[in-house]
Amino acid sequence: MKEKDRTGWRYLGFFLSGLCWSSLIIWTNLYILLLANLILFDLFITRWIDWSLRRYGLPKLLQTSLEWVFILLLAISCSLCIKVLLVETYKIPTPSMEETLLAGDFIFVSKLAYGPRLPETPLAIPFYHNKLPSGKKSYSERIRKPYKRLGGFSAVRRGDIIVFNFPEGDTMVVQYPGQNYYSLVRQYGREYILSEFDIITHPVDKRENYVKRCIGLPGDTIRISNGEVEVNGDRNPAFPTQKFKYYVTTNGAPLPDALLDSLKILKTSVTYNPANSLHVLFLTGENIEFLRSRPMVRSVQRYAEPMLSFQNQEIFPHSNFYRWTGDNFGPLIVPARGDTLLISMLNLPLYSRLIDVYEGNDLRIKGGEIYINDQIADQYVVQMDYYFVMGDNHHNSADSRYWGFVPEDHLLGKAVTVWFSIEPEQSIIEGLRKERIFSAIK
Numbered sequence: 001m002k003e004k005d006r007t008g009w010r011y012l013g014f015f016l017s018g019l020c021w022s023s024l025i026i027w028t029n030l031y032i033l034l035l036a037n038l039i040l041f042d043l044f045i046t047r048w049i050d051w052s053l054r055r056y057g058l059p060k061l062l063q064t065s066l067e068w069v070f071i072l073l074l075a076i077s078c079s080l081c082i083k084v085l086l087v088e089t090y091k092i093p094t095p096s097m098e099e100t101l102l103a104g105d106f107i108f109v110s111k112l113a114y115g116p117r118l119p120e121t122p123l124a125i126p127f128y129h130n131k132l133p134s135g136k137k138s139y140s141e142r143i144r145k146p147y148k149r150l151g152g153f154s155a156v157r158r159g160d161i162i163v164f165n166f167p168e169g170d171t172m173v174v175q176y177p178g179q180n181y182y183s184l185v186r187q188y189g190r191e192y193i194l195s196e197f198d199i200i201t202h203p204v205d206k207r208e209n210y211v212k213r214c215i216g217l218p219g220d221t222i223r224i225s226n227g228e229v230e231v232n233g234d235r236n237p238a239f240p241t242q243k244f245k246y247y248v249t250t251n252g253a254p255l256p257d258a259l260l261d262s263l264k265i266l267k268t269s270v271t272y273n274p275a276n277s278l279h280v281l282f283l284t285g286e287n288i289e290f291l292r293s294r295p296m297v298r299s300v301q302r303y304a305e306p307m308l309s310f311q312n313q314e315i316f317p318h319s320n321f322y323r324w325t326g327d328n329f330g331p332l333i334v335p336a337r338g339d340t341l342l343i344s345m346l347n348l349p350l351y352s353r354l355i356d357v358y359e360g361n362d363l364r365i366k367g368g369e370i371y372i373n374d375q376i377a378d379q380y381v382v383q384m385d386y387y388f389v390m391g392d393n394h395h396n397s398a399d400s401r402y403w404g405f406v407p408e409d410h411l412l413g414k415a416v417t418v419w420f421s422i423e424p425e426q427s428i429i430e431g432l433r434k435e436r437i438f439s440a441i442k
Helices: 003-028 031-046 060-086 181-188 190-196 257-262 285-292 348-358
Strands: 087-091 105-110 161-165 171-173 199-201 209-216 221-225 228-231 244-250 271-273 278-283 297-302 329-333 340-342 363-366 369-372 379-381 386-390 411-421
Touching: 003 031, 060 087, 087 411, 161 386, 171 181, 181 190, 209 221, 209 228, 278 285, 285 297, 348 363
Parallel strands: none
Antiparallel strands: 087 105, 105 411, 161 209, 161 411, 171 199, 209 386, 221 228, 221 329, 244 278, 244 297, 271 278, 340 379, 363 369
16 A cells, blocks of 8 residues: 555544544543543654554563453443443343333343433442442442533433432342332331341442333322323323233133233232132233133223322332322322422421432421421422333332432433343243344333
8 A cells, every 4th residue: 555545544544533532522521531632643643652562672472461451451441431321231130111121131221312421439340330249349439429411312201211220229238138228117117227237328320220111200290090190180191011910800710821821921920819719910901801801711800009098108208198009199299400399397208308318418307397408498499300200010010109209310321122031040042032132112
């Protein structure tokens, strides 16, 4: 190749790499790193500096080893950049989103949809979310960065399936990692839990990841009546894949395994009472019509948890003032940034965690008065947007009905694609769900 042609390719290489690098730096607002364009200019054009290891006279084996270390570090850095800024993978662990997402699905989560959230605890071992295999924390809190989100393609829309850090995941019981700390406290008391078990706390970006469907946007009013969701007074249509709990009564015999298999219902998820031939199943609308057409099925009735005369301790806001259930809930206004909340002892349970934990204020009750940062308060201006989420498996999902709002700074991204899927506790050959691979999430 002629020298003139090689020079042209070098200038083109510098232009493209410099453009990509500069765009990334401007997007992340780390302008000091624009100086790296000088290094790119020397690498492609001037070549004043010998960037190879040959000039140091190192043994060939050591030189080769250092080159491989550099390649490995570069690969890790690129992987982390993709994970933080572009896309991340996530495994669905529970059936709370069936049939939209199944336990054993591996999904791509777009960070660009709502804008990537920069790490708040950057000192961490790569590719370990919050703990090592030994159970110890995989990160250090010596450096804590304030919440910052880069620009994205869109805002959260009603109906989006979003991935977020679990809002009540700030505190965990080491001996019971799958249990909600606040639920354990409500059952057994804070003093007992703190005295008998080991407690760890996590910053926002190191809390467990959850995936649910966004039902309520900032400013929306949510109400659930007999299992029917209303948003701003309008009934929210059920999704075709949405599941509810049903009571199915047969003519004296249990539903055969072949029938359950045809409906893709795991036998381990079925409750059957032979005394009255009653099955408890989680079904989609399509499954209902099919079951009703079977001769052995006498009735199919949807379950709705009634309004209770006593407080359901597990339903948000966990207060005697609100006797809501998973099927009869609200009305509840989802807070938006800039909203002024008129607060009283009656509605404080709805917003106390928002004021105290999510937005970092000192909230106290003294002599029947509400104090925020040592000042008597009867109102509060919201600093972040919040969201209300639910699982598509309506009666088998721990969601905003149980623990409240999802703060804006907990958002990770939007679930976009199932890239791999396998039945839980089965081998790849036996449990592979070929029809779900690279299917879009709706």
